[in-house]
Amino acid sequence: MTNVSIIGVGQTDVREHWDTSIRHLAWYAIEAALDDAHITKVDALYVGNMLAGQLSNQNHLGALVADFAGMRGIEAVTVEAADASGGAAMRQAVLAVKSGLVETALVVGVEKTTDETGSPVTAAQATGMDADYEVIHGLSYAGMGALLMRRYMFEHGVEVVDFAGFSVNAHANAGSNPLAMFRNRLRADRFASGPMVADPITLFDAAPLGDGAAAVIVTSSERALDMVPKPVEIAGSALATDHIALHDRKDVLWLQAVETSTKKAMDAAGVTHADIDLFELHDSFTVMAALSLEASGFAERGMGWQLARDGEIGRNGRIPISTFGGLKARGNPLGATGVYQVVEVARQLRGQAEDCQVADAKIGMAQSVGGSGATAVTHILRLPV
Amino acid sequence: MTNVSIIGVGQTDVREHWDTSIRHLAWYAIEAALDDAHITKVDALYVGNMLAGQLSNQNHLGALVADFAGMRGIEAVTVEAADASGGAAMRQAVLAVKSGLVETALVVGVEKTTDETGSPVTAAQATGMDADYEVIHGLSYAGMGALLMRRYMFEHGVEVVDFAGFSVNAHANAGSNPLAMFRNRLRADRFASGPMVADPITLFDAAPLGDGAAAVIVTSSERALDMVPKPVEIAGSALATDHIALHDRKDVLWLQAVETSTKKAMDAAGVTHADIDLFELHDSFTVMAALSLEASGFAERGMGWQLARDGEIGRNGRIPISTFGGLKARGNPLGATGVYQVVEVARQLRGQAEDCQVADAKIGMAQSVGGSGATAVTHILRLPV
Numbered sequence: 001m002t003n004v005s006i007i008g009v010g011q012t013d014v015r016e017h018w019d020t021s022i023r024h025l026a027w028y029a030i031e032a033a034l035d036d037a038h039i040t041k042v043d044a045l046y047v048g049n050m051l052a053g054q055l056s057n058q059n060h061l062g063a064l065v066a067d068f069a070g071m072r073g074i075e076a077v078t079v080e081a082a083d084a085s086g087g088a089a090m091r092q093a094v095l096a097v098k099s100g101l102v103e104t105a106l107v108v109g110v111e112k113t114t115d116e117t118g119s120p121v122t123a124a125q126a127t128g129m130d131a132d133y134e135v136i137h138g139l140s141y142a143g144m145g146a147l148l149m150r151r152y153m154f155e156h157g158v159e160v161v162d163f164a165g166f167s168v169n170a171h172a173n174a175g176s177n178p179l180a181m182f183r184n185r186l187r188a189d190r191f192a193s194g195p196m197v198a199d200p201i202t203l204f205d206a207a208p209l210g211d212g213a214a215a216v217i218v219t220s221s222e223r224a225l226d227m228v229p230k231p232v233e234i235a236g237s238a239l240a241t242d243h244i245a246l247h248d249r250k251d252v253l254w255l256q257a258v259e260t261s262t263k264k265a266m267d268a269a270g271v272t273h274a275d276i277d278l279f280e281l282h283d284s285f286t287v288m289a290a291l292s293l294e295a296s297g298f299a300e301r302g303m304g305w306q307l308a309r310d311g312e313i314g315r316n317g318r319i320p321i322s323t324f325g326g327l328k329a330r331g332n333p334l335g336a337t338g339v340y341q342v343v344e345v346a347r348q349l350r351g352q353a354e355d356c357q358v359a360d361a362k363i364g365m366a367q368s369v370g371g372s373g374a375t376a377v378t379h380i381l382r383l384p385v
Numbered sequence: 386m387t388n389v390s391i392i393g394v395g396q397t398d399v400r401e402h403w404d405t406s407i408r409h410l411a412w413y414a415i416e417a418a419l420d421d422a423h424i425t426k427v428d429a430l431y432v433g434n435m436l437a438g439q440l441s442n443q444n445h446l447g448a449l450v451a452d453f454a455g456m457r458g459i460e461a462v463t464v465e466a467a468d469a470s471g472g473a474a475m476r477q478a479v480l481a482v483k484s485g486l487v488e489t490a491l492v493v494g495v496e497k498t499t500d501e502t503g504s505p506v507t508a509a510q511a512t513g514m515d516a517d518y519e520v521i522h523g524l525s526y527a528g529m530g531a532l533l534m535r536r537y538m539f540e541h542g543v544e545v546v547d548f549a550g551f552s553v554n555a556h557a558n559a560g561s562n563p564l565a566m567f568r569n570r571l572r573a574d575r576f577a578s579g580p581m582v583a584d585p586i587t588l589f590d591a592a593p594l595g596d597g598a599a600a601v602i603v604t605s606s607e608r609a610l611d612m613v614p615k616p617v618e619i620a621g622s623a624l625a626t627d628h629i630a631l632h633d634r635k636d637v638l639w640l641q642a643v644e645t646s647t648k649k650a651m652d653a654a655g656v657t658h659a660d661i662d663l664f665e666l667h668d669s670f671t672v673m674a675a676l677s678l679e680a681s682g683f684a685e686r687g688m689g690w691q692l693a694r695d696g697e698i699g700r701n702g703r704i705p706i707s708t709f710g711g712l713k714a715r716g717n718p719l720g721a722t723g724v725y726q727v728v729e730v731a732r733q734l735r736g737q738a739e740d741c742q743v744a745d746a747k748i749g750m751a752q753s754v755g756g757s758g759a760t761a762v763t764h765i766l767r768l769p770v
Binding site for chain 2: 051061079088123135237239260
């Protein structure tokens with residue numbers, strides 16, 4: 001079976017890009033990825049996007065972006081799985097190259113959410129949960145995070161301040177990433193006293209929505225070796241789902257899709273947890289970071305927060321996470337976020353993470369989560385041995 | 386390389402399904418397809434949908450539908466390419482099975498557009514065109530069809546009445562399809578005098594939006610032979626794009642994506658035009674049917690309408706189209722339509738088209754078009770020899 005490798009990555013900064021249209025954002029990331037791969041065109045394009053239809057009156061981004069990027073005619077579609085859209089688009093590119101029908105595939109995650117503010121964006125984002133059984137009762141993403149955090153605190157006997165380490169780490173890392181949205185330092189003793197978003201989640205806990213685009217180019221591993229000096233192999237790729245509504249889950253504190261997709265990706269890659277040098281996870285809220293560490297097997301149930309407390313998620317820790325700032329501080333451009341994660345892991349493995357570099361990173365994992373965990377996509381990347 | 390075959394198909398009727406949620410609609414089609422294939426679960430789900438985010442406040446349909454269909458945990462995503470979403474989802478399923486990573490894939494196209502009426506739906510549908518350069522100036526889908534028809538009439542010296550044959554044929558065929566939205570006969574002499582939609586397009590020319598769902602299950606051709614008596618092989622599969630905006634095209638009367646995807650699919654299948662026994666094309670407007678016949682090579686440029694005039698598109702004609710009523714009379718549930726087309730071709734080849742049967746159909750083509758032609762997906766199906 002064909003193995004798949006990354007030959008180019010690109011990204012824009014994450015911020016409020018009010019002066020840049022969605023097609024321009026996508027193009028800036030694509031242009032950087034094409035330059036990185038030293039090519040000018042590809043055979044297929046997979047766009048990860050969640051909300052362009054609702055917030056920019058623009059669907060059909062596959063054809064639109066292919067056209068604007070000067071690749072008129074190529075195969076191009078949009079892939080959507082709520083905020084896991086970027087990871088899902090990445091997965092389709094892997095399948096396409098593995099099929100043998102597509103030689104070189106481009107993935108671009110792109111999202112613009114900040115042209116509008118307040119309730120239209122909150123409502124649009126909430127389309128990633130169950131409209132008929134959750135959102136109709138008023139549930140928002142922040143409300144969902146708050147429910148999970150309250151339950152976590154109750155079941156595991158921890159306080160709000162015990163989650164601080166996740167945000168402190170994210171902001172510390174973002175300080176070294178010039179493309180991050182929030183590069184300010186966050187002090188642990190300020191964490192719990194941030195402006196309230198949805199009790200107990202404060203502004204210092206919730207990842208900020210931002211505009212941005214990231215792009216990845218993949219081809220067969222055999223071709224990749226002739227094309228770039230350091231192709232990064234996609235050793236494992238898996239997408240899993242779960243009940244979409246929280247109330248349908250047997251255990252709301254267990255992200256089953258995260259567990260399943262992690263296991264499948266690790267099995268495919270033939271690696272164990274000890275082999276993973278860094279993990280770009282879905283820290284949309286600190287509780288989601290804790291739950292992701294637990295379901296993916298880096299911590300026991302109820303113990304994820306301890307990795308943050310003990311500094312194990314830092315650049316020199318046991319399992320570095322959010323190495324460029326994560327969703328919390330690099331910023332969360334929803335459907336683009338999953339592609340940012342892959343770009344970041346690839347940069348780490350190529351030794352091009354600059355001030356964010358994790359020393360001697362050989363194998364890294366990127367995990368994109370949608371909704372309250374109904375979709376999880378996991379990719380394991382490594383340098384060829 | 387793995388060949389891919391269809392082992393199950395299912396569909397709902399197309400109409401105003403006000404009493405049925407989007408998840409129920411999807412399930413009814415899935416249930417029928419599972420029954421048809423004599424299986425209860427699959428490995429991956431590809432949902433074709435265009436507007437659930439805008440019209441039902443529901444994105445994340447992959448996880449939602451997998452969950453509701455009792456397949457919690459499986460790989461599941463939404464694929465979007467405007468009204469070609471159904472064809473695009475079909476294409477992803479083919480790639481997934483060919484990749485060897487997915488054994489059995491389910492495609493469901495589902496759309497609900499009639500819970501709202503008038504301008505919200507018109508505006509939502511228009512997201513399939515260029516928001517910044519076309520729709521902002523007021524272009525709607527019907528307006529786009531009208532521009533194309535006017536230009537066609539001017540360049541090729543034909544009148545409105547010369548397009549009548551397409552709608553007459555569609556309604557005649559829909560009369561034999563109990564699942565069709567409009568089963569009434571349409572007389573050629575009434576065609577041009579229908580209520581005006583966008584001059585020169587009348588109600589008798591424009592395909593009606595409807596709610597509906599259709600499902601297809603695919604697996605490797607080798608497995609398929611052990612599972613069902615008449616697996617239908619997907620001999621060719623191709624997706625191509627074009628400039629999204631009409632004004633960017635060198636020739637607005639040439640659907641380049643249709644030409645490209647047809648050629649690629651026919652080359653892959655190793656068939657010529659003479660081999661194709663029926664062709665489910667994108668007759669959203671009669672001019673789109675004419676342009677599709679021309680760009681796909683069944684008629685010379687400017688001659689597509691003559692096939693309708695001469696009865697060549699009828700059940701016993703040279704190239705039967707819209708054999709169950711097409712978009713015009715079966716109804717057009719946007720993101721589901723491309724899957725309906727594949728279901729219909731499969732039923733024809735299996736000899737299960739009942740009163741819509743094309744005699745001795747061995748090879749059929751389904752073609753899903755998005756926007757004004759910016760995406761075209763072509764699948765060629767055949768019975769194993």
